[in-house]
Amino acid sequence: MPTDHTHYLSELKSRLETDLFDRVIPFWMTHSADNIHGGYYNCLDRDGSLYDRKKYVWLQGRQAWMFSKLYNTEEARDDWLAFAEDGIRLLQKFARRDDGRLYFALTEDGKPVHIQRKIFSECFYVAALAEYSRASGNPEYLSEAHTLFEQIWEWSHNPALVGRPVLSGQTPLSPLSHPMILLNLIEELEPPELTTTPRYSQEIDECIRKMLLHVDSERKLVRENILADGSAHDSPEGRLMIPGHSIEAGWFLYHWAKHRKDGMLAEQACDMIRWSFDAGWDPEYGGLYYFLDAEGYSPAQLEWFMKLWWPHTEAIYALLLCYLDSGSEDDLKRLQRVDEYIDTRLIDPEHGEWYGYLDRQGIPTHRVKGAAYKGCFHVPRAELFSIQVLRESLT
Amino acid sequence: MPTDHTHYLSELKSRLETDLFDRVIPFWMTHSADNIHGGYYNCLDRDGSLYDRKKYVWLQGRQAWMFSKLYNTEEARDDWLAFAEDGIRLLQKFARRDDGRLYFALTEDGKPVHIQRKIFSECFYVAALAEYSRASGNPEYLSEAHTLFEQIWEWSHNPALVGRPVLSGQTPLSPLSHPMILLNLIEELEPPELTTTPRYSQEIDECIRKMLLHVDSERKLVRENILADGSAHDSPEGRLMIPGHSIEAGWFLYHWAKHRKDGMLAEQACDMIRWSFDAGWDPEYGGLYYFLDAEGYSPAQLEWFMKLWWPHTEAIYALLLCYLDSGSEDDLKRLQRVDEYIDTRLIDPEHGEWYGYLDRQGIPTHRVKGAAYKGCFHVPRAELFSIQVLRESLT
Numbered sequence: 001m002p003t004d005h006t007h008y009l010s011e012l013k014s015r016l017e018t019d020l021f022d023r024v025i026p027f028w029m030t031h032s033a034d035n036i037h038g039g040y041y042n043c044l045d046r047d048g049s050l051y052d053r054k055k056y057v058w059l060q061g062r063q064a065w066m067f068s069k070l071y072n073t074e075e076a077r078d079d080w081l082a083f084a085e086d087g088i089r090l091l092q093k094f095a096r097r098d099d100g101r102l103y104f105a106l107t108e109d110g111k112p113v114h115i116q117r118k119i120f121s122e123c124f125y126v127a128a129l130a131e132y133s134r135a136s137g138n139p140e141y142l143s144e145a146h147t148l149f150e151q152i153w154e155w156s157h158n159p160a161l162v163g164r165p166v167l168s169g170q171t172p173l174s175p176l177s178h179p180m181i182l183l184n185l186i187e188e189l190e191p192p193e194l195t196t197t198p199r200y201s202q203e204i205d206e207c208i209r210k211m212l213l214h215v216d217s218e219r220k221l222v223r224e225n226i227l228a229d230g231s232a233h234d235s236p237e238g239r240l241m242i243p244g245h246s247i248e249a250g251w252f253l254y255h256w257a258k259h260r261k262d263g264m265l266a267e268q269a270c271d272m273i274r275w276s277f278d279a280g281w282d283p284e285y286g287g288l289y290y291f292l293d294a295e296g297y298s299p300a301q302l303e304w305f306m307k308l309w310w311p312h313t314e315a316i317y318a319l320l321l322c323y324l325d326s327g328s329e330d331d332l333k334r335l336q337r338v339d340e341y342i343d344t345r346l347i348d349p350e351h352g353e354w355y356g357y358l359d360r361q362g363i364p365t366h367r368v369k370g371a372a373y374k375g376c377f378h379v380p381r382a383e384l385f386s387i388q389v390l391r392e393s394l395t
Numbered sequence: 396m397p398t399d400h401t402h403y404l405s406e407l408k409s410r411l412e413t414d415l416f417d418r419v420i421p422f423w424m425t426h427s428a429d430n431i432h433g434g435y436y437n438c439l440d441r442d443g444s445l446y447d448r449k450k451y452v453w454l455q456g457r458q459a460w461m462f463s464k465l466y467n468t469e470e471a472r473d474d475w476l477a478f479a480e481d482g483i484r485l486l487q488k489f490a491r492r493d494d495g496r497l498y499f500a501l502t503e504d505g506k507p508v509h510i511q512r513k514i515f516s517e518c519f520y521v522a523a524l525a526e527y528s529r530a531s532g533n534p535e536y537l538s539e540a541h542t543l544f545e546q547i548w549e550w551s552h553n554p555a556l557v558g559r560p561v562l563s564g565q566t567p568l569s570p571l572s573h574p575m576i577l578l579n580l581i582e583e584l585e586p587p588e589l590t591t592t593p594r595y596s597q598e599i600d601e602c603i604r605k606m607l608l609h610v611d612s613e614r615k616l617v618r619e620n621i622l623a624d625g626s627a628h629d630s631p632e633g634r635l636m637i638p639g640h641s642i643e644a645g646w647f648l649y650h651w652a653k654h655r656k657d658g659m660l661a662e663q664a665c666d667m668i669r670w671s672f673d674a675g676w677d678p679e680y681g682g683l684y685y686f687l688d689a690e691g692y693s694p695a696q697l698e699w700f701m702k703l704w705w706p707h708t709e710a711i712y713a714l715l716l717c718y719l720d721s722g723s724e725d726d727l728k729r730l731q732r733v734d735e736y737i738d739t740r741l742i743d744p745e746h747g748e749w750y751g752y753l754d755r756q757g758i759p760t761h762r763v764k765g766a767a768y769k770g771c772f773h774v775p776r777a778e779l780f781s782i783q784v785l786r787e788s789l790t
Contacts, residue, residue: 045693053630103562105564113562114560165509169500170508170509235447298446298762300766302701302752303697303698305754359754365697366694367692367693368692372695
């Protein structure tokens, strides 16, 4: 890394610390706590006031994971541990069904409202259990996490098991979301630095192999859904690109490349991040598009042109990893571009936590800070991880 | 109706005729036909070229209905009848399951791809069967339509029957969509002018009563989802308004008010249309919003601020009915406002058929003319019905 950029990196670190510790974490601690029923309110308006009392299970798991991670890696604060426990208790008591599946949404007092035919409620619960097990020092949570992970592994290989109808006209496409979240979960279940006898080496290999099939090196793009052999399918689903998603997948891969000291994999991971960023960036108004079609057709999703918060959280951390790895000016420019967009468009210095939904021009379309899919997760995770790698690289 | 506006109305009629007969109908006849497998392609780019080969069952039914309706009420053209038959055949052969349910999406050669846990694939098939029965002179289609309608009636009163999980934390909310589509279907199944012994008088009463519960006369707004007694539920679902939807519901009601010569119901229907239009219109950029929250919160839907084609097709026909009924300047202004928006933003004089999806500012976000939910239906239906009432009122 060229020394003349240490000033920028150290200033970036200090801005991230201010946002995370003075604005983002206090926002969630103040406004999401439910001292009566436990767990966390999710639907928070710009100033943190409640506009819906439902509790979303993805976000319960993610927030319990986040506070456990802060406790384990940043500072052993009792209030963070207690806040994590609040979520774990609600999930254990109300979110799980007897068959291992978890609901998607609950009433504030824990009654089920909705269940998805997907594996993600379960995935984020596994991550929360694993991190909270280390925070609380109680191995039973980790053991529950392993058992459920093995169920999720089965479900991800056979979607009929979570209730998705299998019909004769369907073209079986492999989504990037499955191997990437499974790979990330293995890092949570058995962090290489804490694990002496890893259980999931074969599973890691399978996830990495499957993820790389989505990368088209010739076209320098990443497809969200592919045929089993990695080839492209000519349909809206087969042409779909989700830049934020493939950037996130890139840093999941990069972590494993570093664990395995695999330089070639690290380079593949960085290319996945760079190509996704370059394809996803709107040259006219800035910001990352939500969805794109690899052949330039209009994406099927109505909101394809919107700029969401989470592709930008994933981009800042992922591009920081790329830049710290390569030291290249191109990576620095990408990093600074997303940093400036975040700073001017997404951060809310007045009330804390980022805006979630902007139009193509970068104006907020929604006032909310929390919603069914936006909780205490992407912003604090990206900020915490970025601060931690910056701290390491700047010393 | 003040005579000095007949010039505007007659000029409007002539513009609608040009668009419908020179641009919209030819677009679908040229580009959606599948002469090999039957049925209609739906996913058509701006110029009519195919970007996906899947066939969407809502749109198969709606297009078969549309060409049957053109044949029955406009001109008995053999090519229109044959084109309607194309859709009916595909639906009968491939879309129906043994239990009466219909799939949502098929491959081009009819294999099932997706099924919804909703009643609408079946509803649009019933409408198509009824209209095609009159076009073909074959009463068996109408008889099939009645049988399926009675099944749909049951399903609409018990959503668990189409596979929606019933969970203890759910607040049962009544959607406007059910009574409005059922009321519209009864008009298709037994058009009052052709029916001597109506079967569904009680069902009509129930639909009208249920629909009117959604109208809040004090606040002058229409809620999409209400508690069983008509009261509001304080949640994003309970606060939801869909202006295009309640405008469409308004003209469904207005038709029955006219059939029943019920002046008070006609006035309620017109108010439903006016209030929905006034609440939904964007004072800054024009056009009708897709979704709104009755208390001014950010709607949960990401695309709430977009301007879609179909609320505007429903508005032009509904406001025309209101104006022809009232002769009021306010209704004329509303009509002219939506007419101008359509003329400048939605119509594509070059390739035919309207743009479907605009951003808040009124710029197309999608090039497509046909998609999973946009077919040969809202535009030609509103234009045909508008032309027909204008023709009647101008003579």
